[in-house]
Amino acid sequence: MLISREMVLDQDIGLNGTLFGGDMMARMDMVAGITASLMSRNRRFVTLKVSELIFHSPVRPGEIIEFYATISRQGRTSLTIQIEVQVYAPVTDSHRDVTSGEFVMVAVDGEGQSESILWKPEAIQEANRAHETRKARQAGRKIPG
Numbered sequence: 001m002l003i004s005r006e007m008v009l010d011q012d013i014g015l016n017g018t019l020f021g022g023d024m025m026a027r028m029d030m031v032a033g034i035t036a037s038l039m040s041r042n043r044r045f046v047t048l049k050v051s052e053l054i055f056h057s058p059v060r061p062g063e064i065i066e067f068y069a070t071i072s073r074q075g076r077t078s079l080t081i082q083i084e085v086q087v088y089a090p091v092t093d094s095h096r097d098v099t100s101g102e103f104v105m106v107a108v109d110g111e112g113q114s115e116s117i118l119w120k121p122e123a124i125q126e127a128n129r130a131h132e133t134r135k136a137r138q139a140g141r142k143i144p145g
């Protein structure tokens, strides 16, 4: 599901004239945290693990980036979230893959100890539906209903 849409500004740009990788990682981490919160009734999540982070193509100032999240695993105290970042060009109504990565987020209590996740089933269903719709659209298939 689409979690956020942001614009890249001059101040976000690194030495190569493109978005600094650490900036992108921070944005993805924030999106992973937001996603975990949207899917549950827990107050706090921490990032346990980031894997398969791939920068597919650079992002330039003025470009709009979209963050999509898919729940790939629901555990007892953790969830695994696949984050895909794309540049969206409104003029051509087109997308370009820029970054993807997998984030494991753990629910923690006030002492920082892991705690059970109180899932919001309707939010999970909505996220799964959004994922299927997006994949079908990308594959060029018509969505029923």
Ligand SMILES: CC(C)(COP(=O)(O)OP(=O)(O)OC[C@H]1O[C@@H](n2cnc3c(N)ncnc32)[C@H](O)[C@@H]1OP(=O)(O)O)[C@@H](O)C(=O)NCCC(=O)NCCS
Pocket (backbone or CB within 6 Å): 046, 047, 048, 049, 074, 075, 076, 077, 078, 079, 104, 106, 108, 112, 113, 114
């Ligand atoms: C996250 C943290 C609370 C987990 O503590 P812990 O005692 O290892 O927790 P647990 O053993 O109870 O495991 C918690 C969950 O992580 C999962 N987990 C542990 N190690 C894992 C690994 N290497 N890969 C994937 N999942 C892992 C466990 O399976 C469990 O999930 P589940 O209940 O859904 O099955 C602790 O490691 C921590 O505080 N880390 C620092 C977090 C942080 O500060 N992040 C910001 C980075 S700057």
